[in-house]
Amino acid sequence: MMPASLQEFVGQEGLLGTGGPLRRLIEEDRIVSLILYGPPGTGKTAIARIIAKKTEARFVSLNAVTAGVKDIRNAIAYSGSGRTILFIDEIHRFNRLQQDALLPHVESGEITLIGASTQNPFFALVPALASRSTIFEFNPLAPEDIKLLIRHALASEKGFGKHRVEMDERALDYIAVRCSGDARKALNMLELSFLTASTPTSGKVTITVEGLRKSLQQKSFYYDEDLHYDIISAFIKSMRGSDPDAAVYWLARMIASGEDPMFIARRIVICASEDVGNADPMALNVAVSAMQAIEKIGMPEGRIILAQAVLYVATAPKSNASYMAIEKAADAVVNNPLQEVPDHLRDSHYKGAEKLGRGIGYKYPHNYNGHYIQQEYLEHEQTFYEPSDEGYEQNIKTTMKKRRSNQK
Template sequence: MDLFEYNRSLQGGKEAPLAARMRPSCLEDFVGQEHIVGKGKLLYRAIQSDRLSSVIFYGPPGTGKTTLAKIIANTTKSKFCQINATTAGIKEIKETVEDAKAELGMYGKKTILFIDEIHRFNKSQQDALLPHVEDGTLILIGATTENPYFEVNKALVSRSIVFELRQLEDRDIKRLLERALTDEKNGMGVYHARMDADAMDFLANTANGDARAALNALELAVLTTEPQTDKTIHITLEEAQECIQKRALNYDRDGDNHYDTISAFIKSMRGSDPDAALYYLAKMIYAGEDPKFIARRVVICASEDVGNADPHALQVAVSAMQAVNFIGMPEGRIPLAQAVTYVACAPKSNAAYLGIDKALSDVRNIRIRTVPPHLKDSHYSGAKELEHGVGYKYAHDYPGHYVKQQYLPDELVGTVYYAMTENGVERRMQEHLRRLKGE
C-alpha cells in the first residue's frame, strides 16, 4: 500500500454514503427485525454466543442483510471472509476454501464466508460450495433479495437456516433518520440539520421499508439545502419530496415480490374483495408491470373462478384485454379496473375448471375402449354395416330438445365432471337440467 492508497483508506469512511457510515457494528444498535434478532431469538442467541451455523438472509433491499453479516464479522472469533456473487467465480471460492482449511488445520479456527447476492451464483458455483459447507470447512452466510427456495441450490438451502427479513416499519426508519441527523461522527450531526415532522414522516413512508433509500434521501436533502443565517439546515416537506420523488416499491418483474403481488391480486379477485384487487392492480401498474400480463390474469380468473356463475365476466375480461391492446397506457388502467372489479364482485364458481381437470386426469389414467357405437360418425358409406351411428337419437326431434341416451363411454357411465354450484347462473342451469331429466 503506497502513501496515496493509505490516505484514501483513512478517508474512505467519510467518503462512503451515509447508509454505509451509519451501519451499526453491534446487535444493540441494530434497528428492526425483532422477529429474528430480538433478545432471546435464535439468531440473536447464535450471534451472541458465537455459535453460528450456515444461514441465508432473505429479504427486500435495505432491510439489514449485509448489516447483520457485518455485525457477525465484528463479534465472531472465527475468520470472516466476504465475496460478492456478481464478481466472484469458482477460482475465488477455491482460494477461500484453501485458506479456510489452513486456518482450521493450523489454528483450529473456523471460517465464515459471507456471499452477497448469492442468488447470482450459477449452479456450478453453488455446487462448488456445497461439500465445504457440508463438512464444516465453511460456515456460509448468504444474502439475497430473491426467494432462496427458488433461486439457491436446494442442497445449500437444506443445510442452512433461512431467515426472512421484512420491510422496516415507518417507526424504525424514523429512528434511523433521527440517529443519522444527530450523529456527529458518522452521520450528519456536524451540519446541525433539523427536519420537520411531516418531512420525516414522508421520507419514512416513501422509503417503503428500505433504510438505505431513506438515509440516501436524508443525505441528499442535507447536502443540497442552503444553511440558514444561524448556520443550521432546515429540511421541510418540500425538500424531502424533492430528494425522494417516487415511492420505492419492492417490485421486480423477475423477482419474488412480482409473484407475491400477482398471487395476492388473483386471490383478492377470487375472494370477492374488489378493494384489495384494485390495490394490487395499482401496485403492479405503478411498478411498470406489463398491462397485457395483468389482463391475461384477469381473463384466466374470470374463467377459472367465476365461470358459469356469471358467464359475462369472461366477456368483460376479454373486452378489457382487447381495450388495453387498443388504447395502451395510462388509459388502459380504466378498462383493467372495470374488469377487475366486475370479476371480484361476480358470483363465483370453479366447477368448469375442476371439471376439465378431472376429465383430463381420467383421459390420462383410465383406458377407454371406445366411443359408444351410436355416437360414432355415420357420414360415410359402410357406416351402417359397422353399426356406427345406429340408434342415435337427434335431440331436436324431441320435446324440450332433449332425449335421454348414453353419451359417456361404458366405463364412465354415471361419472360427474361438471358439479355445478348453487351460485348465479349455474343455479338456473342446474334447475334447467333437472327439469329436462325429470328429476
C-alpha cells in the same frame, strides 16, 4: 451509516432482539451456515459485517455478481485448517454450477457459509444447499424503526451530525412510509433531501415535507420476485372473495410497481373463468375484451380498462363449478379405466363407417322437442358438472335438473 455492533443495529427484533436466535449465534460465536433472505435494505449485509467483527473465525467476503468458481476455490484454499466463514452477498445470482462448487465444502464443514439473498432461497438456491443452511428471513423495517434510524443518522458524526440539520416529525413520517421498509433507501432519501435543501445564512438546514416532495418527486416501491407473487396472490384472492376495493388496490400496487399489464390482464381472464364461470358468463367476455384493449391502447390509459374488468369480476356472482368439473373429469381420465367412445357417437363421415357400426343409432338433438333427446354420451355415466345456485348458473341448474328427471 453501517452499524458497527448489534447495539447500533435497527430492526429484525424477532431475530436480533434480546434472546433472538441470530443474536445468540453471533454473541456466542457459534455461527452455522446461514441464508439471510429478505428485501434490500433490511440489514442482511450489515449483520454479516457485524459477524465479521465479532467472530474469531477467518471471514472471507465475496459478491456473487462479480465472483466465479475460481474465486470460490481461492477463498476455500485460503481457509487452511482453521474455521472459516465465507460470506456471499447476493448468493441467488450464482448459477447451479457455482452453487454446486460450494456444496461439498459446506457439507464437510470446511467452510461455514453465510449467503445474503433478496430472493426466496427455496426457489433461488439448489435444494441441497438450502437444506444444509439455517434460513433467517429479514422483513422490511417498520416505520418506527426507519424513524429511529433517521434520527440516529441526523445525530451521528458518521452521518449528518457535523451539520446543523433539523427535521420535523411530518418529514420523518414521509420518509418512513415511502421507503417501503428499506433502510438504505430511507438514508438515500434523507441524503438527497439534505443535498437539495436550501441553506439559509444561519447555516442551518431544515428538511420539510414540502422539500422532500420536491426532491423525491414520487413514492418508490420495492417489488422483487417474491413480492410479485405475493401481490398477485392477494389480487386474485380479493377478486375471488368479492372485495372490489381490495382488488383495485392490489391492481394499483402492481401498476405502480411496473408490473406487465398483459400479465395482470391474463390473471383477470383466468379468475373470470375459474371463480365466476357460468354464474356470470359475461365476466369472461369483459376480461378477454380488457386484455385485447390493453394490447391496442397500452398504458397509462390501460389502467382504467384493467380497473373496469377487475371491478366487474370482483362484484360478479361466484362459482367454481366449471373449474371443479374439469378437475373431476381430469382425475377420472388419469385414475380410472378409459371409457370407450359409444358406437353411435363415433365418426361416420367416411365410406364403410356404417359397416363398422359407426354412427348407427345417433339421434340429432335439433330434430326433437326442446332440441334435446335422451341418449348415452358416455359408456358409463358420471357426473362432473354440478352448477351452483349463483347468478345465471341457477338457470343452468334448473334446466339440467329438468332434463335429468326426464331421463328416469
